[in-house]
Amino acid sequence: MASFVHRIEVHYKKDPREKIRTDRIRSLGFLIDELHLVEVYTIATVQKDVSRAELAEIGARLTNPVVQDFVVDEATRALFEYAIEVGFLPGVTDNVGATARQMIEDYLGISFGEGETVSSSSLYLVRGRLAPDVLARLAATLANPLVNRVSTKTRQEYGEAGMDRVVPQVRLHELPAAGTVDLAIPDAELARLGKEGIIDPQTGQRRGPLALDLAQLHAIRDYFNRSGRAPTDVEIESLAQTWSEHCKHTIFASAMDDDLPKGLYKTCIQAATNEIRAEKGDRDICVTVFTDNSGAIIFDDEYLVTHKVETHNSPSALDPFGGALTGIVGVNRDTIGFGLGAKPCINIYGFCVGDPATDPKLYRGRDGTSPILSPRQILDGVVRGVGVGGNCSGIPTPQGFCWFDDRYAGKPLVFAGTVGVMPREHEGRKLFEKKAEPGDLIVMVGGRVGKDGIHGATFSSEALDPESPVTAVQIGDPITQKKFSDVLVKEARDLGLYRSITDNGAGGLSCSVAEMAKECNGCHVELDRVPLKYPGMAPWEIWISESQERMTLAVPPDKLENFTGLLARREVEATVIGWFTDTGRCVVEYHGKVVMDIDLAFLHDGLPKKHLTTTLVKAVEPGPLPPCPDRLGDTLLAMLGRRNICSTEFVSIQYDHTVQGGHVLGPVQGKGRVQSVATLTKVVPGSKKGVGLSQALFHSYSEIDPYRMAGAAIDTAIRGLVAIGISPESIALLDNFCWCSSDEPERLWQLKQAAMGCYDYAKAFGTPFISGKDSMFNDFSGYDEENNRVKVSVPPTLLISSIGIHSDVAKAVSLDAKIAGDLVYVIGGTEEELAGSEYFAHLGAVGSTVPRLDAATARVRYTKLSDAIAHELVASAYPVGHGGLCVALAKVAIAGRLGMDITIPGTLRPDFFLFSETLGRFVVTVAPDHKRAFETALGADALLLGKTGGGRLRVTGRTLLLEQEIAALEEVYKAPFRGF
Incomplete structure (x- = not known):
């Protein structure tokens, strides 16, 4: 218990962000006048008080004197009606407080002892009269009860004393031993x-x-x-x-029906990769697939690049900020844990959430208890979480997407990915290989263990319901992770100070240590040596906690002193917690008593095998075809304003995509700043090569034809890279299946169809899968406003991510139209394929024909186009995707702020030609003097549509179909998320 508690409040003299903060809250329906922010630091000590003079020095160093001032142990004076203070609950990671604590220790030359803390909180001073219920809703908007404490006072209650001094300390009862569990029960x-x-x-x-x-x-x-x-x-x-x-990915590993005795993973995903690699022979680009924390492909003769995409869906539903933050720093650790350690060099993201303009009334508990967070709160939180994770780690975040559907309101999907780079060898040692040896010491490095993150793995394996545990919520600490990332990858690895490494992700030490133990066939852990955030944790909690920023390493005993000394000099905690053996057992002690002794074979392979069966899903009734709209210009405006087509630049600009200096093609391109579908980054200084990234999903196709849905995602992810000039031969894929109701035979049939689509299309394109992840049971189960039981399931969703190596980034092309007079082509034919399309969704139609693709033919086309780009015949290229050809033309025109005069053939109904989502197509602009060479290179695949020029997009068929000012198109394209 702290003996001395002091409070420093830092406020703005003139807050430059006050208007933005106030406008955001007003946009959520709160009619306030102003929202001031005061940053609060609470310092609690036990043995020795901090002097008044020292507190003043600390306050000065927590303040920017140009725009801020501070008070010590006094209340901030301002004009306001209500004060709302938001801090963290005991045990929740407080990164700002931890950084302030380190600053104080460094400045004063002291060390805080046990029970001594520095905690941060945010004090919001509200101007404007609010009803009590509205004030309560505002407080709930500013905080998340799962991770935050909230205190609200009126101006009168605030008085002269201000807010209370609160010290968030965890107090647990000591649990010194493990208990036994009786399984002899009904x-x-x-x-x-x-x-x-x-x-x-x-x-x-x-x-x-x-x-x-x-x-x-x-x-x-x-x-x-x-x-x-x-x-x-x-x-x-x-x-x-x-x-x-x-x-364990039991659904993908289990036998299914009579035709898949080896399961979906081995039959569809792994088999496709194995067969592609065998066919390519010496042209195989893969280095490591499926066996390590990330997949890896060849970058050049000296380097390889890794890629991994994870999901953090369930935690993000409870705490969007913490869930997304731990998702991104967690997948960073997958990169650091690849081989002997790769350097994280690019982050990517993906958010599937409900419409942020809606506020569905759904509850995890009866009688309106435990309400879900609104889609807007989830979106704000996950965007901020990924931003903090990447920006604070110094990792560029150029690539990502947002997707909106009301079926994601109960449980969002949050994707987080990281690309890493590492030398293939160092002093004759292959850095992409690792192996713990018997006798190596088990060393845990990084953050300490707390109750946060307990049952994270098991929680993520189930639907979200009233019993979902709040201890599964974590908040990551990217600063701690950055420190150990640098010392491991930039120093310890090349000094040969460890033999193996992995991250403490799902299951914490219980999984990381036991997984590494497979390399040497045994481990022995002394659990009481694990450093804790606070005393009183039970042994089972220590063993399975997923507290963040931790890695497990195998360190030879003769290297331990050098290893721990190096980490200590870099202010990274490293602790020996046991040793690896060859006993074939996982043995865990706690205070000298064995609390776990299990055969490794049973621990890893004792899982009972399942045999799953599927049931054919009936075809969706297509319904009548909608009539062609009279005013296609208005239709185009409406399409550009749809949330799944419009600009999400408000996300992109929050992320630093130029740090590390490798930026080539970024998240928004052209003078008109249009969202790109592919980015390009240099990751090896001095090399002319770069890493291209793209992603695609078509969840709206999955209920109609999941097989073609998978094909559409694979094709579009590949086309994104081809459009910037990457050859299909240099592209690899990652799969992320996010399914719902995964114990229902109908949903399993859809999953099976999608997996078979992955096999067929990956094989046809010759693009191997190098990594993947599946997330099952993405369902919300709870209650509505009338206490009725409800279930909200995400649509079956497959994200395909692509990574490719660009041979010369100087020849890459962006998406924007460049010069008036350039020729405009569509590459690839257009068919009447609108089922599940954004256009039919706009019209309220369904349809039955999901786009199909001859992948083998498309592969040849893509090679021709990437060759044409390499020969500098192309000024811009953009893959046709959601919304069809007319949307793609509009985006290319907006990006260049350059009009187009287009003529389309009369082979299809005009609106179908313009808005069909037929796969395999690109919009390309070409300089007139390259016309002959380009058309010779592409042959019949290239259809000349018109040319660029002027300030309007004009489309003619047999008659004038639409004519719109580019400025008007840009306005509607950017309007939906302006002010977010």
């Missing part, structure tokens, strides 16, 4: 144990989901019956993490 009780967790002996409450089904629990019971003893809670929790859907 199946009904066993099933409840798997769903709700072990009963805590102190509280009598269930600890949270194990996500174990009856067959799995029976297998565990049989194993321990053979061992002649009951399992400990540490062993049950460890098995639950290791066997979770999140970690």
Whole structure:
């Protein structure tokens, strides 16, 4: 308990962001006049007080004296009606407070001891009269009750004393030993144990989901019956993490129907890659696939690049900021944990959320308790989380997307990816290979362990419901991670100070240590040596906690002193917590008593095999075709304003995409700043090569034809890279399946069709999968306003990410039209394929024909176009995607702020030709003097539509179809998210 508590409040003399902050809150419906922000630091010490003079010095260093002032142990004076203070709950990571603490320690030359803290909070001073219920809603908007404490006072209550001094400290009862778990119980009780967790002996409450089904629990019971003893809670929790859907991907691994005895992963994803690599032979670009924390391809003779895309859906539904932040820093660690350590050099993101203009009334509990966050709150939080993770880590974030659908309102999808770069060898040692040896010490580096992140893996393996645990929520610390990332990748790796490394992600130490133990066949852990954030954690909590910013390494004993000394000089904590063995067992001790002793073979491979069956989904009724609109110009304006087509520049500009100095083609391009679908970044200084990235998803196709949906995503992700000049032969793919109701045969049939589509289209394009991830049970189960049970499932969603190596970034092309008089082509034919399209969604139609593609033919076309770009015959290129040809033409014109005069053939109904989403197409502009060479190169694939010039987009068929000012198109394209 702190003996001395002081409070420093930092306020603006003139806040430059006050208007933006106020306007944002007003846009959410709160009619306030002004919203001031005061930054608060609470310093709590036990042994020795901080003097008044020292507090003044600290305040001065927490303040920008040009625009800010501060007070110590006084209330900030200002004109306001209400004060709302938002701080973190005890145990929640407080990055600002931690940084302030380090600054104080460095400046004063002191060290804070146990129970001594520096915590941060935000004090909002509200001007404007609000009703009590509106004030409560405003406070709820500014905070998240799962991670924040909130205190509200009127001006009168605030008085002279101001807000209360609050010290957020965790207080736990000591739990010195592991308990045993009785599995000799009826199946009904066993099933409840798997769903709700072990009963805590102190509280009598269930600890949270194990996500174990009856067959799995029976297998565990049989194993321990053979061992002649009951399992400990540490062993049950460890098995639950290791066997979770999140970690073991049981649905993709299980036999399915009669035709897939090896399951979806081995039959579709892995098989496609293996066959492609065998066919390519010496032209194989893959280095490591599926076996490490990321996939890797050849960059050049000296370097390789890695890529991994993760999902953080369930945590982001509870705490969007923390969920997205831990998602991005977590996938950064997947990069650091690849081989012996790759340097994170590019971040990517993807957000699938509900319409931010809506506020669905859904609740995890009955009677309006535990409401879900609104889509706007989720969007704001995930955008900020990825931004903090990347910007604070010094990693550029050029590539990403936002997608909106009301079915993502119950549970959003949050994708986070990282590209890494590393030398292939160093002093004769292959850096992409690693192996722990018996006798190596188990060393944990980075952050300490707390209760945050407990049951994260098992929680992510289930639907979101009233029992979802708040302990699954974490907030990452990118500054701590940046420190150990640099010392490991830039120093310790090349000094040969460790033999193997992996991140502490899902399942924490229980998974990272046990996974590394497979390399040498055994481990022995002394759990009481693990550094904790606070005393009183139970051994099972220490073992499975997913507290962030931690890596596990295998360090030879003779290298330990050099390793720990190096990390200490870089202010990174490193602790020996055990050693690797060859016993074939995972043994864990706590204060000298064995709390876990399990065969590695059972821990990793004892999971009972399933045989899944699917049921054919009936075809969607297409409904009548809508009539052609009379005013296609107005239709184009409406299409450009759709949330899934319009500009999301408000996200892109929050992320630093030029840090590290490799920026070539960024997230917005051209004078008109149009959102790109592919980016290009140099990752090796001095090299003319670069890394291209693109992504695609077509969830609106999945309910109609999931097989073609997969083909559309693969084709579009590849075309994004071809459009900037990357050859299809240099492209690899990543798959992220996010499915709903994954125990329903109909949903499994859709999943099977999509996976088979991945196999066929990847094979046809010759683009191997190098990494992937599946996330099942993306459903919300709860209540509506009338207390009716409701289930909101995400649409079956497959994200395909592409990575490719550009041979010469100087020859890359952007999407914007360049010069008046250039010729405008569409590459590839157009068919009447509008089912699931943005155009039919705009018209309220359904349709039955999802775009199909002859991938083998398209592959030849893409090679021709990338060759034409390499020979500098192309001024701009843009892949036709959501919204069809007319939207693509408009975006190319807006980007260049240059009009077009276009004539389309009369082969299809005009609106169908303009808005069909037929795959395999590009809009390309070409200088007139390159016309002959370009048309010779592309042949019949190139259809000349017109030329650039003027200030309007004019489209003619048999008659004038539309004519719109480019300025008007740009205005509607950017309007939906202006002010976000």
